[in-house]
Amino acid sequence: MKKFVFSVLTVLLVFALAACGNDGDKDSESKVSASSDSSSEKIKTDISSPVEIDFWHAMSGNHEIALQKITDDFNSSQEDITVKLVNQGSYDDLNTKNMAAAKAGNLPALTQAYEDWMTNYIDHDLITDLTPYVTSDEVGLSKEEVDDIVQIFREANTWDGKYYGMPFNKSTQIMYYNVDYFEEAGLNAPTTWDELRDAAEKLTTEKDGRKIVGLGLENSTSSQINQWVLQAGGNYLDEDSGKFLMNSPEGKEALEFLNGMFKDGSARLAGEDGYMSEPFARGDAAIYFGSSAGIPYVAAPAKENGVNWAAAPLPKGKQAATAFAGTNVAIFSSATDDEKLAAWEFIKFLINADNTTYWAMETGYLPVRYSALEKKEWVTFTTDHPEYGVGEKQFDAGFYDPRLAGAYELKNAVAKVIDKVFLGELTEDEGLKSAEEAANKSLKK
Amino acid sequence: MQRAAFSKGFIYLVLIIGSVCMLLPFAWMFITSIKSPGEVMMMPPVWIPEDFKWENYKEAWSMAPFARYTINSIIVTVLSTLGELVTTILAAYAFSRMHFYGRDILFSILLGTMMVPGEVLLIPNYVTLSNLGWIDQYQALIIPWLASIFSIFLLRQFFLGIPQELSYAAKIDGCNNFRFLWTIMVPLAKPALITIVLLKAIGSWNSFLWPLIVTQSKEMRTLPVGLTSFSTEAGINYELLMAASTMIILPMIILYFCLQRYIIEGVAKAGIKG
Numbered sequence: 001m002k003k004f005v006f007s008v009l010t011v012l013l014v015f016a017l018a019a020c021g022n023d024g025d026k027d028s029e030s031k032v033s034a035s036s037d038s039s040s041e042k043i044k045t046d047i048s049s050p051v052e053i054d055f056w057h058a059m060s061g062n063h064e065i066a067l068q069k070i071t072d073d074f075n076s077s078q079e080d081i082t083v084k085l086v087n088q089g090s091y092d093d094l095n096t097k098n099m100a101a102a103k104a105g106n107l108p109a110l111t112q113a114y115e116d117w118m119t120n121y122i123d124h125d126l127i128t129d130l131t132p133y134v135t136s137d138e139v140g141l142s143k144e145e146v147d148d149i150v151q152i153f154r155e156a157n158t159w160d161g162k163y164y165g166m167p168f169n170k171s172t173q174i175m176y177y178n179v180d181y182f183e184e185a186g187l188n189a190p191t192t193w194d195e196l197r198d199a200a201e202k203l204t205t206e207k208d209g210r211k212i213v214g215l216g217l218e219n220s221t222s223s224q225i226n227q228w229v230l231q232a233g234g235n236y237l238d239e240d241s242g243k244f245l246m247n248s249p250e251g252k253e254a255l256e257f258l259n260g261m262f263k264d265g266s267a268r269l270a271g272e273d274g275y276m277s278e279p280f281a282r283g284d285a286a287i288y289f290g291s292s293a294g295i296p297y298v299a300a301p302a303k304e305n306g307v308n309w310a311a312a313p314l315p316k317g318k319q320a321a322t323a324f325a326g327t328n329v330a331i332f333s334s335a336t337d338d339e340k341l342a343a344w345e346f347i348k349f350l351i352n353a354d355n356t357t358y359w360a361m362e363t364g365y366l367p368v369r370y371s372a373l374e375k376k377e378w379v380t381f382t383t384d385h386p387e388y389g390v391g392e393k394q395f396d397a398g399f400y401d402p403r404l405a406g407a408y409e410l411k412n413a414v415a416k417v418i419d420k421v422f423l424g425e426l427t428e429d430e431g432l433k434s435a436e437e438a439a440n441k442s443l444k445k
Numbered sequence: 446m447q448r449a450a451f452s453k454g455f456i457y458l459v460l461i462i463g464s465v466c467m468l469l470p471f472a473w474m475f476i477t478s479i480k481s482p483g484e485v486m487m488m489p490p491v492w493i494p495e496d497f498k499w500e501n502y503k504e505a506w507s508m509a510p511f512a513r514y515t516i517n518s519i520i521v522t523v524l525s526t527l528g529e530l531v532t533t534i535l536a537a538y539a540f541s542r543m544h545f546y547g548r549d550i551l552f553s554i555l556l557g558t559m560m561v562p563g564e565v566l567l568i569p570n571y572v573t574l575s576n577l578g579w580i581d582q583y584q585a586l587i588i589p590w591l592a593s594i595f596s597i598f599l600l601r602q603f604f605l606g607i608p609q610e611l612s613y614a615a616k617i618d619g620c621n622n623f624r625f626l627w628t629i630m631v632p633l634a635k636p637a638l639i640t641i642v643l644l645k646a647i648g649s650w651n652s653f654l655w656p657l658i659v660t661q662s663k664e665m666r667t668l669p670v671g672l673t674s675f676s677t678e679a680g681i682n683y684e685l686l687m688a689a690s691t692m693i694i695l696p697m698i699i700l701y702f703c704l705q706r707y708i709i710e711g712v713a714k715a716g717i718k719g
Contacts, residue, residue: 054661060674061508061682089657089673097658100568104575275680278486297680304483 044337045138051342052082053335054108058094058327059169060087062296066362074349081342083110091327102126102334109335109343112327115156115403118164123405127330130163133344141348148369149351152398157328159403165328166347167368169359171293172324172391172398173227175315178203179308181212181286189312193231193257196287196315200266203286215267216276216285221258222422223415224323228254230399233318237402237410237439244439246414247432254317255421255428262422269422283307289314291325292391295364299387311387313394320397326365366391406443413438471694478502478688485683498684505688509671510663518667521586521656522649528591529645530638536592537600538626542612552601559594571658585659586667590649596641603637604630639707647697668693 059067064087071083086108088094095117101107102124113121121127134140146154153167177189181203190196200214218224225246226236234250237243245251261267268285270276280288281301290298295311302309314322329350331343349355353372360367361381372378373392382389401407414435421431477485479497505511539545540552570589571580579585607630615625631638653669660666672693675686 059677061677063677064674086661087663087673089670090676093654093657096567100571100658101575103568104572104580106575106580273486277680282483282487293677294680301483301486304481 043132043136043139044341045136047080047338047341049338050080050082051336051338052084053110053339053342053346054084054086055110055329055343055346056086056088056094056098056108057112058088058091059112063169063363066359070350070355070359071346073355074346077349078345081345083342083346098126105334107332107334109331109339110346111330111332112168113165113330114327115400116405116407118157118328118330119159119403119405119407121330122159122164126332126334127164128333128335128340130165130331130344131161133341134163139341139344139348148353148371150366150368150370150395152324152395152400153328153368156324156400156403165330166351168327168329168350169293169363169365170324170326170368171291171365172322172394173224173289173314174292174311174387174390174394175313176280176288176290176298176309176311176387178280178283178286179310181283189310190287190315191313192315193317197257197261197266200261200287201264204266210284212283213266213268213285214287215261216280216288217258217267217269218276218290219270219274220415221269221289222418223411225254225414225418226401226411227314227321227323227399228258228317230321231314231317231319232257237404237407239402239404242404242443244410244414244436244443246439247436250318251432252428255418255431257317259421259428263424277301280309281305281307292366292388293326293364295387311390313390313397316397320394321399322394322397324398324400360388364388404443410439410442413442474687474694475691477683478691480684482682482684501684501688502692505675505685506692508685508689509674511668511671511689511692513664514666514668514671517586517665518650520583521667522646524583525587525590525649526642526645528587529593529596530642532592533596533600533641534626534631534638536597537604538622538630540597541601541604542626542630543622555594556598559598567654567658574659580659581661581665583665586656586665589655593641593645596645599641600634600637603634607633636708639704643701643704643708646700650693650697 055071057064057067064085068085071085075082088097091112091114094112095114098107098111098113098117098121107126113127118127134146149167150170153170154163157163157165157167175189182189182199185199185202187199187202188195190199196215202214203212204214205212229236229246229251232250232254234248234254235245236251238245258267262269270279273279275290275294275297276285276288277290277294277297278301279285280290281298282305288298298309314320329347331340331347335343351368353367353369353375356367356369357372357375357378359365360372361377367373367378401411404410417426417431417435417438420426421428426434476492476494478501479499480491480494480501481496481498484491484494540548574580574585574589577584579588611629612625615629620628651669652667653672656667657670657673660670672686672689675682675689
């Protein structure tokens with residue numbers, strides 16, 4: 001699928017270049033840049049006639065139901081704006097569709113978007129600078145309200161000091177652990193790498209003919225290797241210079257730490273299981289690093305299998321570092337001024353303290369506002385379900401994935417090499433070297 | 446006698462192994478569809494769920510507007526299959542039996558388009574349809590799929606295998622091209638046509654990315670798009686996904702059983718002819 005998306009993007013690039021010779025496209029492009037220029041000056045602050053806007057998203061199942069509820073509430077809360085949700089399949093499908101619609105000139109007003117997509121959209125003048133909306137006296141947010149948005153999420157949406165999106169469904173990596181296994185072994189939840197390795201070794205056993213592994217990791221560990229490198233005190237990719245920095249002593253330490261546990265069998269990847277949540281929930285892994293958005297996928301089967309579990313922040317190496325993932329909402333520049341304003345009103349509603357709390361409680365994503373963390377519902381909720389309160393403890397250790405255009409391809413190229421190290425086809429040193437080559441190659445493209 | 450029985454037994458054994466291999470995925474899909482979430486990924490695998498959770502079907506059906514999706518899938522599959530059948534028959538006849546200037550070059554150009562991977566065409570096709578104003582309408586789901594080079598190629602080869610003498614005889618009896626095609630060639634080519642219908646119907650019924658890309662509203666979407674309701678970035682509800690898949694696949698299995706007879710018949714007849 002990733003390969004496919006990559007090929008689609010390549011094709012897009014080709015077409016984007018080819019489109020320079022096309023009159024129709026030139027028109028729409030110049031229109032887009034003209035409107036984005038003017039929007040930084042002044043924006044429309046009242047809606048003259050009723051507008052209907054589309055919100056393209058990739059939420060499905062319970063997530064979609066929760067989003068629909070918030071949207072319905074918004075639509076009935078006022079008369080002028082109707083937001084229509086359009087599910088566009090998976091994130092990859094959504095990005096493909098956004099690119100196709102950008103070419104065809106029929107983008108919606110609102111979309112979900114990852115940060116690296118947004119870099120790309122900004123480069124192509126596709127999304128609107130939201131700063132005039134945020135700072136507007138009439139429709140903007142107060143200083144307190146802006147500061148209320150979790151800092152790491154705000155930073156992730158800022159390019160050159162301008163807001164291009166607002167955080168929506170944010171998740172983080174947390175550590176799930178099997179309470180019974182830890183109690184039997186007389187261990188506490190690990191808080192450092194050393195404790196983690198120690199616990200993983202001690203908890204790797206065989207029980208009633210079943211193999212139990214100490215640490216279970218997702219198959220995507222190789223593409224999230226930056227988290228481990230950062231924890232080791234290193235750096236992965238410098239956003240400003242675009243330099244790949246993992247080929248360093250810290251990078252090596254991270255790789256050796258993980259690979260050491262794979263080699264001695266105290267850690268394993270999900271492999272054929274797809275997601276590690278399933279093996280963990282049936283008691284085949286003592287510790288599991290996974291997304292906070294996966295809590296329901298652990299909770300339901302674990303309850304059925306009688307597995308007692310809890311969650312805690314990720315153990316730290318030289319420093320604490322936790323990847324925050326998930327998408328933001330952005331407004332396309334092609335929307336009319338009325339539509340943009342309508343979209344902005346919806347964004348404000350979507351991430352107000354009440355709704356972000358509701359969203360977090362229903363889905364396992366994180367509240368995106370500090371004030372939501374103090375709300376009575378949330379406090380009661382996280383007291384009853386402490387696992388949902390783990391994510392917010394890691395806000396200060398949070399980082400987001402590199403947003404450089406092409407960072408997605410770079411991450412995939414590096415992940416391929418790292419997987420080879422995990423499989424024992426390359427040594428750590430060879431892996432780091434060819435990861436650097438792969439990274440530089442994909443940056444040059 | 447004994448030897449014949451032995452070889453027959455061996456053939457049956459091979460066939461049984463083959464059919465088990467073919468049926469296993471279907472059986473697994475069905476078994477998973479009536480499991481509880483905890484049993485889905487159990488190791489060693491659970492072959493017979495503790496209790497059969499038929500309510501998975503009800504729950505799966507309610508996760509998305511599947512009734513509407515079913516109607517759309519039927520409309521799209523039936524119309525694009527019929528349409529392709531007509532264009533294929535006409536084109537294959539022209540390329541195999543009629544003589545006109547540049548025929549072979551034209552045919553190679555057509556074949557050449559098969560070399561272009563579908564993904565490359567996705568965006569230009571989307572742009573074209575959007576310029577036509579067809580996005581989110583049945584036209585977008587059907588019209589681009591009304592012709593298939595592969596089917597034309599398949600049928601052309603089949604037509605070439607039908608003896609020329611038949612057309613001479615027909616012509617002497619005063620039959621024109623059109624009548625010859627419909628009354629003689631088409632009935633003779635039934636096995637090839639059934640194959641084309643099956644491939645097309647299954648392909649159209651299962652196609653996912655194109656319907657997703659060219660539609661916006663739930664009212665216009667097809668069944669495979671509905672299956673995305675069961676997976677999120679954090680995990681997949683396999684039991685519900687499999688329940689929905691079982692329901693979706695059923696019409697295609699029935700279609701296959703209805704048409705399979707003709708394919709076998711065609712193969713058998715071809716054998717006698719040789």
